[in-house]
Amino acid sequence: MEDLFGNLALGFATALSVQNLLLCFVGCLVGTLIGVLPGVGPIATIAMLLPLTFKVDPTGALIMLAGIYYGAQYGGSTTAILVNIPGEATSVVTVLDGHQMARQGRAGIALGIAAIGSFIAGTVATFVIAALGLPLTRLALLFGPAEYFSLMAMGLAFAVVLARGSVLKAIAMIVVGLLLSTVGTDLETGEERLTFGLDDLSDGVDFAVLAMGIFGFAEILRNLDSPESRDVVGTAIGRLLPSRDDLRRAIFPILRGTGLGAALGILPGNGAVLGPFAAYSLEKKIARDPSRFGRGAIEGIAGPEAANNAGAQTAFIPLLTLGIPPNAVMALMVGAMTIHGIIPGPQVMTKNPALFWGMVASMWIGNLMLLVINLPLIGLWVRLLKVPYRLMFPAILLFCCIGIYSINNNPSDVLFAAFFGLAGYALIKLGYEPAPLLLGYVLGRLMEEKLRQALVLSRGSFLTFVERPVSAGLLLVAVVVLVAAVMPAIRRRREEAFQE
Amino acid sequence: MTRTILGLLAAVALAATPATAQTYPSRPIVMIVPFAAGGPTDVIARIVGEHMSRTLGQQIVVENVAGAGGTTGITRGAQATPDGYTIMMGHMGTHGAAPALYPRLRYDPTKDFAPIGLAAGTPILIVARKNFPPKTLQEFVAYVKANAAKINQAHAGVGSVSHTTCTMLDHQLAIKPTQVAYRGTGPALNDLVGGQVDFMCDQIVNLVEQVKAGAIKAYAIATPVRSPALPDLPTTTEAGLPDYQVSAWNAVFAPKGTPGEIVAKLNDALSKALSDAATRKRLLDLGGVIPEGKERTPEYLGDFVKSEVARWTPILKAAGAVAN
Amino acid sequence: MTQGRGRTVRSPQDLAAGLFLVAVALVALWQGADLPAGSLSQMGPGMLPRALAVLTGICGLAIAIGSLRWDGPALERWSLRGPLFILGAIVIFGLAVRPLGLAVAGPLALAVGALAGGETRLVETLVFAVLLTLFCLGLFVVMLGLPIPIAPWLIGR
Numbered sequence: 009m010e011d012l013f014g015n016l017a018l019g020f021a022t023a024l025s026v027q028n029l030l031l032c033f034v035g036c037l038v039g040t041l042i043g044v045l046p047g048v049g050p051i052a053t054i055a056m057l058l059p060l061t062f063k064v065d066p067t068g069a070l071i072m073l074a075g076i077y078y079g080a081q082y083g084g085s086t087t088a089i090l091v092n093i094p095g096e097a098t099s100v101v102t103v104l105d106g107h108q109m110a111r112q113g114r115a116g117i118a119l120g121i122a123a124i125g126s127f128i129a130g131t132v133a134t135f136v137i138a139a140l141g142l143p144l145t146r147l148a149l150l151f152g153p154a155e156y157f158s159l160m161a162m163g164l165a166f167a168v169v170l171a172r173g174s175v176l177k178a179i180a181m182i183v184v185g186l187l188l189s190t191v192g193t194d195l196e197t198g199e200e201r202l203t204f205g206l207d208d209l210s211d212g213v214d215f216a217v218l219a220m221g222i223f224g225f226a227e228i229l230r231n232l233d234s235p236e237s238r239d240v241v242g243t244a245i246g247r248l249l250p251s252r253d254d255l256r257r258a259i260f261p262i263l264r265g266t267g268l269g270a271a272l273g274i275l276p277g278n279g280a281v282l283g284p285f286a287a288y289s290l291e292k293k294i295a296r297d298p299s300r301f302g303r304g305a306i307e308g309i310a311g312p313e314a315a316n317n318a319g320a321q322t323a324f325i326p327l328l329t330l331g332i333p334p335n336a337v338m339a340l341m342v343g344a345m346t347i348h349g350i351i352p353g354p355q356v357m358t359k360n361p362a363l364f365w366g367m368v369a370s371m372w373i374g375n376l377m378l379l380v381i382n383l384p385l386i387g388l389w390v391r392l393l394k395v396p397y398r399l400m401f402p403a404i405l406l407f408c409c410i411g412i413y414s415i416n417n418n419p420s421d422v423l424f425a426a427f428f429g430l431a432g433y434a435l436i437k438l439g440y441e442p443a444p445l446l447l448g449y450v451l452g453r454l455m456e457e458k459l460r461q462a463l464v465l466s467r468g469s470f471l472t473f474v475e476r477p478v479s480a481g482l483l484l485v486a487v488v489v490l491v492a493a494v495m496p497a498i499r500r501r502r503e504e505a506f507q508e
Numbered sequence: 509m510t511r512t513i514l515g516l517l518a519a520v521a522l523a524a525t526p527a528t529a530q531t532y533p534s535r536p537i538v539m540i541v542p543f544a545a546g547g548p549t550d551v552i553a554r555i556v557g558e559h560m561s562r563t564l565g566q567q568i569v570v571e572n573v574a575g576a577g578g579t580t581g582i583t584r585g586a587q588a589t590p591d592g593y594t595i596m597m598g599h600m601g602t603h604g605a606a607p608a609l610y611p612r613l614r615y616d617p618t619k620d621f622a623p624i625g626l627a628a629g630t631p632i633l634i635v636a637r638k639n640f641p642p643k644t645l646q647e648f649v650a651y652v653k654a655n656a657a658k659i660n661q662a663h664a665g666v667g668s669v670s671h672t673t674c675t676m677l678d679h680q681l682a683i684k685p686t687q688v689a690y691r692g693t694g695p696a697l698n699d700l701v702g703g704q705v706d707f708m709c710d711q712i713v714n715l716v717e718q719v720k721a722g723a724i725k726a727y728a729i730a731t732p733v734r735s736p737a738l739p740d741l742p743t744t745t746e747a748g749l750p751d752y753q754v755s756a757w758n759a760v761f762a763p764k765g766t767p768g769e770i771v772a773k774l775n776d777a778l779s780k781a782l783s784d785a786a787t788r789k790r791l792l793d794l795g796g797v798i799p800e801g802k803e804r805t806p807e808y809l810g811d812f813v814k815s816e817v818a819r820w821t822p823i824l825k826a827a828g829a830v831a832n
Numbered sequence: 833m834t835q836g837r838g839r840t841v842r843s844p845q846d847l848a849a850g851l852f853l854v855a856v857a858l859v860a861l862w863q864g865a866d867l868p869a870g871s872l873s874q875m876g877p878g879m880l881p882r883a884l885a886v887l888t889g890i891c892g893l894a895i896a897i898g899s900l901r902w903d904g905p906a907l908e909r910w911s912l913r914g915p916l917f918i919l920g921a922i923v924i925f926g927l928a929v930r931p932l933g934l935a936v937a938g939p940l941a942l943a944v945g946a947l948a949g950g951e952t953r954l955v956e957t958l959v960f961a962v963l964l965t966l967f968c969l970g971l972f973v974v975m976l977g978l979p980i981p982i983a984p985w986l987i988g989r
Contacts, residue, residue, distance in 0.1 A: 042976065055545035055572055056977045062558055149702040176898070180853055180891035187860055187884040193576065194867075194877035196689040198609065198666035201877050202863040211575045225918065232914035232948055330701060331717045333694045336544060343546025346713060347554060349793035353717020398952070402945040403964055405918065406938055409925040410968060414978045417573055418580075422926030426919045433915060437908050438849035457691055460875045464688050465660060465704065468873025535989065538979065571979045593989075 012139055019138075019365030023373055028068050032370050035072035036377045039079020040385075043086065046093045046224060046404070047216050047411015050080040054340045058347065066348035067363045071370040073344055074324070077337050078130070078371070081320045082378050085122045085313055086389055089115060091404055093224035095411075097215055097450045098316045100443055101284040103223060104170070105301060105308030112304050115393060116248035119386045121258050121306060122313040123379055124250070129266040129314035130375030133321035136270050137328075138368050142357075144274050144322075145329040151275055153461035154472045158482035159275070160455040163282045165489040166289040167447040172302040175497040178444045181435075185448020186455070188213060195457060208420040213428075217421050218449060220408050221428020222435065222442045228401045229433045248387055250306075258310035261291050269315030273322030280319030280335070281450055284312035293492065321371055328364060330354055532592055532770050533566040539760075540588075540596040542581025544574045548630050548713050548794070552758050553597040555790045556627050559781035564773070577667030578602040579610055582761075586615040590763040592770035595624065598761045604816035605672045608824035617817055621761040622771050623809035625778045628796035629757035631731040632673045633715050633741070635724050636707035637700055645727040645747035652683055652707075659685040662696040662705040669756045670696065670710040672820065673730075675827045677709055680751055700724055711756050712737060712795035730754045737795035755797060757816075759809050771806055779804045843904025850896025857889030914948045921945035933983040934973070938965035 022028065042053045054073050061069035084095040089106035102122070109118040136144075151159075164182055171178030191202045192212030203209035250258070268290065269283035291307040292298050301308050326334045331353035333339040345352050350360060357364045395403075412425050432442055466472035474480045541553045550572060557568040573581030578601050585596035601609075603617040615621075634645070642648040652659050661678075663671040670693060678684060688705055690696035693714050699705050701723045712729065716737050719726045728747045729735055744752045760778055762771060781787050782798050791798055802808055841847050860881060870876025921944040928937035942961035946952050972978045982989060 045971075048972070048976065048978070051545065052978065053976060055570075058545065058554060059558065059570075149698075152699065152702060152704040174895075176891065176895060177849065180888065180895065183884055183887045183891055184853070184856060187856075187881065187888055190881040190884065193666070195665050195691060196687075196875075197877050199867060199877045201867055201881055202860060204863060207576070207580070211580075225922065228918055229914045232918070232950075233909075233911050326698070330698070330723070332698050332701070333546075336546075339544065339692075339694065340546035343551050346548075346551045346794055347790070349790055351713060351717045351794070354721035354723055355717060398946070398949045399956075399960055401918075401949065402921075402942045402957075402960070405921055405945045406925075406942055406964060406968060409922055409929075409941060410934070410938075410972055410978075410980065413926075413929055413980060414972070416575065417571055417979060419926045419930050422929070423923055426922035426926065429919055429922065430915060434852065437845075437910060438852055439845050439905065440849060453691070456880050457689075457695075459880075461688050461690070461699075463872055463875060464686055466873075467686075468871065470872070538989075569979055 015361065015365045016138055016369060018361060019367075019369030022067060022362045022366030023071065023369040027064070028071050028366065028370065029373070031064065031068045031072040032075050032374050033377055035075020036079040036374050036381055039076035039081075040083040040086075040378065040381055041079075042076070043080035043083020043095065044389075045083075045411055046087050046091075046095050046408050047220060048414050049095060049216065050077050050337050051340060052414050053080070054337065054344070058340075058344060061344055061347065066345060066350050067366045069344055069348065070341065070363065070367055071374075073341060074367060074371065075374045075377075077341075078317065078320050078374060079378060081316060082123070082126050082382065085126075085316070086119060086382075089118045089122065089309075090389055090393060091224070092227045093404075093408070094219050094446070095216065097219075097281045097446070098284050098319070100219070100223075100446045100450075101170070101288045101312040102309060102316070104288070104443060105303070105305050108302065108304035109306070109309070110393065114247070114304065115390050116386050117250045117254055117306070118309055119389060120248070120250040120383065121254065121310050123382045123386070124255070125258065125262040125265065125310045125314040126317035127375050127379045128262050129269060129316075129318040130321055130378075131372060132266045133270050133273070133318040134368060134372040134375070136318075136322060137325055137371070138365075141325050141329050144325060148274050148326060149330075150478060152476070153458045153465060154476050154479045155482065156275075156458040157455060157462050158473055158479040158486070159279065159282070160451045160458065162482050162486040162489070163285060163451050164448065164455075165486040165493070166282075166285045167444045167451075168490060168493045169289040169292055170285065170443050170447065171441055173439065173441065175494055177440055181440055181442070181444040182448035185445040185450075186452040188218070188445075189449045189452025190456060196460065206420075208418065208424070212453070213424065213449075214415055214421060215446075215450065216415055217412055217425045218428055219446060220412055221425040222432030222445065224404065224408050225425065225429025226432025226436055226442070228404065229429065230436050231397065231401070248390060249383070254306055258306050261287070261307040261311035262314040264290060265311035265314030265316075266318045268311075269318030270322045272315075273319030274325050275334070280316075280323045283315035283319035285447055287311035287315035289489065293489075317375075324367075324371075327352060328356060328367070331356065530769075532773060533564050535593065536567040536569050537564070537592065538571050538594050539568050540581045540585045540594065541570050541572050542574065542578035542585075542596065542599065542602055543572065545570075545572045548711050548756065549578075549597055549599050549758050551713075551794065552628050552630075552791065552796065555787060556760075556778065556781045559784050559787045560774075560777040563777040563780050577606065577609065579606050579613060579615075582606075583614050585761070586620045586763055588763050590622065590765035590767075592762060592766055592774065595760055595762045595774065597627065598759050598813075600629075600756045600758075600816065601667060601669060601672065603759070603761070603813050605667065605820045605824060607817055608821040609667050609672075618810075618814050620764050621813075622764055622766040623806045623813065624760035624762055624771060624774045625804050625806055626757060626759045626799040626809050626812070627778065627782070628791045628794075628798050629755040630711040630713050630794060630796055631729050631735060631755040632669070632709050633712050633719070633729050633738075634677065634707065634709050634727045634744075634752075635700065635715055635719065636727065637703045637705070638723060638725050639703065640706055640725065642727075645742070645744070645749055648707075648727050649681060649749065652685060653681060656683045656685055659683075659707070660688050660705040661685040662688050662690060662700055662708040664690055664693045664696050664710070668693070670708055672824065673754050673756075674709040676754060676820075676823050677752060679823045679827060680749070697724075716795055728752075731797060735795050735797075736792060757812075759813075761809075775804070775806055841899060842902060843899040844907045845905045846895050846899035846902075848907055850892045850894070850899060853892025853895065854889050855892075857885045857892060860885035860888065913950065917944055917948035921948075930981055930984075932985065933981040934969060935965065935983040935986075938968055 265287035588594035867878025868876040925941035
C-alpha cells in the first residue's frame with residue numbers, strides 16, 4: 009500500500025509538470041474534437057500526430073496520445089447522442105437511449121450524465137490500474153481461446169436483451185451480423201470469402217463503414233421520410249445539465265457499469281467492447297420497468313458510458329504490464345513508444361517508473377480535464393441541434409463521407425457505406441433493429457477466430473468449452489441470460505395464441 | 509478563418525509551379541506504408557522518413573494504407589504517378605512472399621517499381637512458451653521433430669511475417685506442426701505468454717521485451733551476427749541451424765518510370781538517414797539491422813527483390829499457403 | 833393490432849422481413865458455394881459462413897411463417913427521393929474525392945444531398961456548400977492534417 013502511494017506520488021509529480029499538463033489538455037481537446045467527428049477515429053488522428061511526438065519526450069508523447077484516445081471515446085458518445093451515429097463499437101449502445109433522450113429535448117442531460125459517468129468511471133479505473141494492474145494481468149492470462157469464445161457467446165446473449173421488439177428478429181439480426189463478419193480473407197487459409205470478387209472487401213467490412221451506413225445514413229433517410237418526428241430534436245431543449253434527481257437515478261448504474269467495464273477491459277483480446285453491452289443488459293434486466301429502455305432511459309446511458317470509459321482505461325493494463333496491445337489504438341501506442349526506443353514490455357514498470365506512473369496519473373487528470381472541457385461544451389452541442397434539418401443533414405453527410413474516407417484513405421469505403429445506408433433503410437422499413445446486428449458483427453470476427461483456435465488446439469473436441477471451468481461458467485451465464493430474455497417473449501406469444 | 513483561407517491560397521500558388529527533377533521536391537512527399545500505423549514497418553518508415561524530410565527540405569507524409577498483407581497499399585503505390593511525390597515502404601511480404609501468396613496480385617515486385625534502397629530490417633527470433641521443455645535450439649529441433657503431432661505453432665495470419673518465416677522453418681525442418689492462426693502479433697503473443705500455444709517466429713522488436721522479462725524463451729536469432737538488443741542470444745549459425753537466415757526487411761520503392769535523378773535524390777536522402785547517428789540509434793534500439801555500403805544502392809535492392817521472390821515462392825507453394 | 837385479423841398474411845411487414853433474410857441467406861450460400869468446409873479440428877473457410885447463412889435462412893423462414901400466424905404492422909411506404917439523392921451524394925463523393933479532391937467532391941456531394949430534402953433553396957444551398965467545404969478543408973486538412981486530396985488537378989495534391 010505504501011508502495012502504491014509512493015508510486016502515485018511519483019506519477020503525479022511527472023504528470024503535473026507544466027509541459028505534461030499542457031500535452032494532456034491538448035490530447036483531451038483534440039480527442040474530444042475528433043471523437044465528435046463521425047468516422048475520424050483515434051487511430052487516424054494518433055497516426056497523424058505521431059510525427060509530433062518526435063519533438064517531445066516519450067512520457068509527454070504518451071500522455072498526449074492517451075488523452076486523444078479517451079477523449080475520442082468520450083467525444084464519440086456526443087455524436088451518438090446528438091445525431092444517432094456510433095463512431096466506435098463501444099458507443100453503439102449509447103445511441104439507443106441517448107438519441108431518444110435528445111429527441112425528447114433531454115440532450116443536455118444525456119450528455120451531462122455521460123460526462124459525469126465517464127469521470128467517475130475513469131477515477132475508479134485509474135485506481136484499479138494503479139493498485140491491481142499486475143495481479144489482474146496474471147488473471148487475464150488464464151483466458152485462452154476457449155474462454156474467449158465463451159465470453160463472446162455471452163456477449164451475443166446480451167445482444168438479444170438489447171432489442172426492443174421481437175426477440176426472433178433480434179436473433180436474426182445477430183446472425184446476419186455474424187455472417188457479415190465472415191466477409192473477407194480467411195485468417196487461416198487466406199481464401200477470400202463472400203467478397204463478390206471485390207478486392208476492397210478482402211479485409212472485410214470496416215466497423216465504422218457499417219455503423220455509419222446502417223445507423224448514420226439510414227437515420228437521415230428515415231428522418232427525411234417523416235419530417236414531423238425529426239423536428240422534435242430541434243425544437244424542445246430542456247435543461248442543460250442533469251438535475252439532482254437525474255443524478256440519483258444514474259449513480260448506481262454508473263457504479264455497476266464501472267465495475268463491469270473495468271473487469272472486461274483488462275482482457276487482452278479487446279474485451280472492452282463488451283463492457284457497454286453488458287452494462288446495458290444488466291440495467292435493463294434489473295430495471296423495474298424494462299420497457300422504458302430504448303425510449304430514453306437515463307440508466308441506459310449512465311451504465312454503458314461508465315463501462316465504456318472504465319474499459320478504455322483498463323485496456324491499458326495489458327499494454328503496460330505485458331507489453332501486448334489489446335486493440336489497434338494500443339498498438340499505435342506501442343508504435344509511439346518504439347519510435348522513442350522504449351519497447352513496452354513487462355519491465356516498463358520497473359525500468360521506466362516515471363513513464364508508467366506518470367501515465368497512470370495523467371489518466372485521472374485527463375478525465376478531470378474531459379469533464380472540464382465537456383460540461384461547458386454541452387450548451388454548444390445542444391445549440392447545434394437548432395440548426396434547421398435541411399442544412400444539418402447535408403453537413404452530417406459530408407462529415408461522414410470525409411470521416412469514412414479517412415479511415416483507410418480508400419474511396420471504395422465511402423461507396424460501401426452508401427450500400428449499407430440503403431441496407432439500413434431497408435432494415436428499418438422491415439422492422440429490424442440495427443444494434444444487435446452491429447454487436448454480432450463486432451463479436452463475430454473474434455468469435456470465429458477463437459472458436460477455430462480452440463478447436464484446433466483441442467483437435468476438434470467441443471468438450472474443451474465445458475471442460476475448462478472459466479469457459480463453462482461463462483457459457484452458463486450466456487444460457488441463463490438467453491433464457492431470461494426469450495422466456496417472456498414465448499409466454500407472451502402463447503398467451504396471444506390462447507386468446508384466440 | 510480568413511488567415512486559414514489565405515494560407516490555403518498561398519499553398520495553392522506555391523504548389524502550382526511545375527515539378528521538375530531540378531526543383532524536386534517542391535511539395536510534400538507521400539510515403540505509403542502498407543500496414544497499420546504503429547507496427548514495425550510503420551515505425552521504421554517514420555524514423556527514416558523523419559530524417560529524409562530534413563535532407564530533402566520537404567515533409568515526408570506517411571499514409572497508412574493497410575490491407576491484404578500489405579498488397580493493397582503497394583498496388584496503389586505502383587499505380588501512382590511516377591513523379592517522386594508518391595513513394596512507398598515495401599517489405600519482405602509485399603515484395604518477396606506476395607507473388608506466391610496472392611495469385612491475383614496486380615503488381616510484379618521485380619518489374620513495376622523503381623527501387624530506391626533498403627531501409628532497416630528486423631531479424632526473426634524463434635521463441636517458445638517459457639515452460640516449453642527444450643533448452644537449446646538443438647534440443648528444440650529434436651523435440652519438435654519427435655512430437656510434431658502435439659506441437660502448436662502460433663502465427664499472426666496468413667501472409668504475415670510470423671506465418672511466412674515460420675513456414676520456412678517448418679519447411680527446413682521438414683515438420684508439419686499444427687498452425688494456429690491469430691489476427692495479428694498481439695493476440696498470438698498473448699497466448700504464447702499464457703502458454704496456450706508452444707512456439708512461434710516473429711520480428712525481434714515484437715518479442716524482445718517479453719524475452720528479457722522471461723515471459724517467453726528465445727532459442728536463436730536468424731541472422732549471421734548477434735543482436736545488440738539481445739547479446740546473449742545465439743545466432744542460428746552458432747546454434748546449429750545455419751540455413752535459417754531470415755529477416756523482415758523493409759525497403760523504399762517508387763513507381764516504375766520515376767526519373768533517375770529523383771531516384772538518386774531519394775536514395776541519397778535515405779542513405780544519409782541511415783548514416784545519421786540519432787536515427788541509427790533509434791533503429792538499433794528496435795533491434796533493427798541497417799544496410800551498409802553497396803547494400804544501400806538501388807541496384808542492390810533490385811537484385812535483392814528478385815532473389816527474395818525466387819526464395820519464397822517454392823517454399824510457400826510447397827506449404828500450400830496460397831491466398832486468393 | 834387487429835388490422836391483420838382474418839387475412840392470410842397478418843403481418844405484411846414480417847413476411848417481407850422474413851423473405852428478405854431468406855434472400856440474404858441464398859446470396860451468401862451462392863457466394864460461399866465453393867469454399868471448403870473442412871473438419872471440426874481444422875475448420876475450413878467455408879464452414880462458418882455456410883452455417884450462418886443457413887441459420888439466417890431459418891430465422892427468415894420462421895419470421896415469414898410467423899407473419900401468417902400473428903398480427904403485425906403493415907409495410908411502410910418506401911420513398912425514392914431520399915435514398916436516391918442521399919446515396920447518390922455519397923457515391924458522387926466516393927468517386928470524386930481522389931480524382932477531383934475535396935474542393936470539388938465536397939460541394940458536389942452537398943448540393944446533390946440537399947436535393948433530398950425537398951425544401952431546397954438554391955442560393956442558400958450553394959453558399960452553404962462552399963462555406964462548409966472551406967470549413968472542412970480547414971478542419972480536416974489544415975488542423976488535423978489528414979491526407980485527403982484537396983484539388984489534385986490544380987495543386988497536385
